[in-house]
Amino acid sequence: MTDVLIGLCLVCVLLGMVPTLTTFAQFLAVGLHGVRNHYPKCRDITPRVAFLLPAWNEADVLGSSIDSLMSIDYPAGQWRIIVVDDASTDHTPDVMRAKMAQYPGSVFHLRRDKGGQGKAHTLNHGIKTILTEDWAEGVMIMDADVLFEPTTLRRMVRHFADPEVGGVTAYVKEGSQPPSLLSRFIAFEYITAQAAARRAQNVMGGLPCMAGGAQLHSRENLVAIGGTIDTSTLAEDTYTTIKTQLAGRRALFDANAVVWAEEPDSVVALWKQRMRWGRGNLQITGAFRRLWFRPDRNPIFGDIAFGFLWFSIAFMPLFMIVGSVGLVGLFYAWPPWAPTAFVALWSVTFASYLFQTLFSFAIDPATARRCWFEGIVFPGLLSLGVMMLAVLGLKPFAEAAAWPQPGSWSWHDIAVQVVLGWSAISTFLAWAVYRLDKAGAPKAVRDVLLVLVGYGPLLCAISLGAMIAQIRNADLKWDKTIKSGKARLPT
Amino acid sequence: MTGAGNDFQRLLAQDIGKEKRIFWSEIAVGAVIAFLAFVYVIAW
Numbered sequence: 001m002t003d004v005l006i007g008l009c010l011v012c013v014l015l016g017m018v019p020t021l022t023t024f025a026q027f028l029a030v031g032l033h034g035v036r037n038h039y040p041k042c043r044d045i046t047p048r049v050a051f052l053l054p055a056w057n058e059a060d061v062l063g064s065s066i067d068s069l070m071s072i073d074y075p076a077g078q079w080r081i082i083v084v085d086d087a088s089t090d091h092t093p094d095v096m097r098a099k100m101a102q103y104p105g106s107v108f109h110l111r112r113d114k115g116g117q118g119k120a121h122t123l124n125h126g127i128k129t130i131l132t133e134d135w136a137e138g139v140m141i142m143d144a145d146v147l148f149e150p151t152t153l154r155r156m157v158r159h160f161a162d163p164e165v166g167g168v169t170a171y172v173k174e175g176s177q178p179p180s181l182l183s184r185f186i187a188f189e190y191i192t193a194q195a196a197a198r199r200a201q202n203v204m205g206g207l208p209c210m211a212g213g214a215q216l217h218s219r220e221n222l223v224a225i226g227g228t229i230d231t232s233t234l235a236e237d238t239y240t241t242i243k244t245q246l247a248g249r250r251a252l253f254d255a256n257a258v259v260w261a262e263e264p265d266s267v268v269a270l271w272k273q274r275m276r277w278g279r280g281n282l283q284i285t286g287a288f289r290r291l292w293f294r295p296d297r298n299p300i301f302g303d304i305a306f307g308f309l310w311f312s313i314a315f316m317p318l319f320m321i322v323g324s325v326g327l328v329g330l331f332y333a334w335p336p337w338a339p340t341a342f343v344a345l346w347s348v349t350f351a352s353y354l355f356q357t358l359f360s361f362a363i364d365p366a367t368a369r370r371c372w373f374e375g376i377v378f379p380g381l382l383s384l385g386v387m388m389l390a391v392l393g394l395k396p397f398a399e400a401a402a403w404p405q406p407g408s409w410s411w412h413d414i415a416v417q418v419v420l421g422w423s424a425i426s427t428f429l430a431w432a433v434y435r436l437d438k439a440g441a442p443k444a445v446r447d448v449l450l451v452l453v454g455y456g457p458l459l460c461a462i463s464l465g466a467m468i469a470q471i472r473n474a475d476l477k478w479d480k481t482i483k484s485g486k487a488r489l490p491t
Numbered sequence: 492m493t494g495a496g497n498d499f500q501r502l503l504a505q506d507i508g509k510e511k512r513i514f515w516s517e518i519a520v521g522a523v524i525a526f527l528a529f530v531y532v533i534a535w
Contacts, residue, residue, distance in 0.1 A: 034514025039507050044499035151502060158499070199513075256506040355524045362516035393535065
């Protein structure tokens with residue numbers, strides 16, 4: 001019986017390593033993008049592109065977005081901007097009247113009588129109008145607050161010279177000015193989750209998500225996927241990306257095509273945004289359940305490696321909690337193995353953290369210069385301390401390897417168990433930081449706690465919250481992130 | 492779709508160069524981590 005329990009605990013510890021190992025493996029593929037990319041198939045083309053901006057009470061950001069779009073480096077008359085106003089109740093119509101007068105023939109305003117159904121419905125209103133005319137050869141689906149660098153569109157459309165390409169997405173950077181601690185955490189997160197991960201996915205041959213903030217489709221592709229955006233999930237960008245590839249066209253990420261966006265500035269707003277993303281991804285997991293781990297059904301999404309990647313990220317908090325349970329279980333089932341398993345799990349985590357952090361800095365040095373601190377403390381200072389305990393063989397903690405034995409409830413024993421269960425505990429502490437922020441704790445207190453507990457555990461806590469909400473079948477609604485116009489293009 | 496005379500080649504060369512730089516950065520970072528791991532294993 002004990003042997004079975006020990007075996008189970010060891011399996012749990014191994015499962016706890018899965019997200020670390022898969023994301024590490026994905027990072028190893030990033031560099032290959034230097035020798036295996038789509039650039040040799042790019043040509044100098046400038047198709048007519050319709051920018052589609054869904055807007056619900058975006059008057060504060062719409063004007064600067066339109067100005068940035070009208071300043072891009074692209075042949076005159078080859079692009080136009082269509083704003084779909086989702087029955088805004090602010091002064092969006094006034095902003096639009098002014099912008100249409102400023103850019104006659106280039107900026108258009110479509111207004112829905114009934115709004116609030118979400119981004120996909122709003123987009124569909126615009127796509128229907130665009131596809132009824134012959135003008136657009138490409139459609140750029142974006143968010144109303146996104147700012148385009150002058151060469152971004154040029155960098156994206158060049159991939160359409162290859163008829164196999166149906167969609168291209170850009171690197172969305174966090175551009176809030178002045179930046180806050182949270183916005184710098186997000187900026188670093190986007191190096192790892194976009195600049196790094198999506199390069200690796202290009203190499204692997206399949207992209208799970210083209211960012212909804214800058215998603216360029218060829219007209220042929222939009223028609224091939226039915227001419228509409230799916231409205232059944234909260235992750236309409238991921239759904240559209242997967243449909244594009246299932247319809248036989250490629251979806252690509254161009255890391256050198258950059259757009260800037262304003263991301264949430266409070267833990268509460270971040271929680272709301274990422275809950276939507278998390279629940280959307282769980283819905284996607286269910287919607288395409290017949291594909292995962294079935295290479296015979298689809299070579300991209302059925303691929304075993306791809307499945308590992310998708311599930312280890314979508315269900316990361318479960319893996320972490322299971323890993324913690326395995327370590328604490330070993331402490332009781334077979335104490336001599338607990339330190340070894342602990343050192344193995346956290347040493348691997350530390351090596352992966354070190355590699356990913358240093359490499360992320362090298363991937364995007366400009367962003368790294370302004371968020372290096374957030375990159376270093378991304379897992380949280382406390383988690384870094386746990387990594388040090390593992391890497392240094394627990395000596396500073398247990399004093400000359402005097403590993404405690406279970407049975408007594410001294411402070412020392414409790415501390416050891418806290419360290420063993422740290423993956424799970426940090427997730428719950430991150431949830432506590434969210435609750436404090438929601439209760440109105442001062443920003444300085446929130447920031448200190450965030451540095452201690454970590455941004456990574458916060459993302460895990462949100463994923464866990466999304467899972468619980470899905471299991472409880474909690475009310476699904478489109479909670480839009482409020483933007484205040486803080487994003488700026490770099491000068 | 493029509494072509495337009497522009498600095499397409501310059502942008503493309505710049506981006507290909509950046510991808511190559513990232514490739515070599517990965518080799519360098521990987522080598523540093525491998526060296527540290529080696530030293531750690533030997534020293535411990």
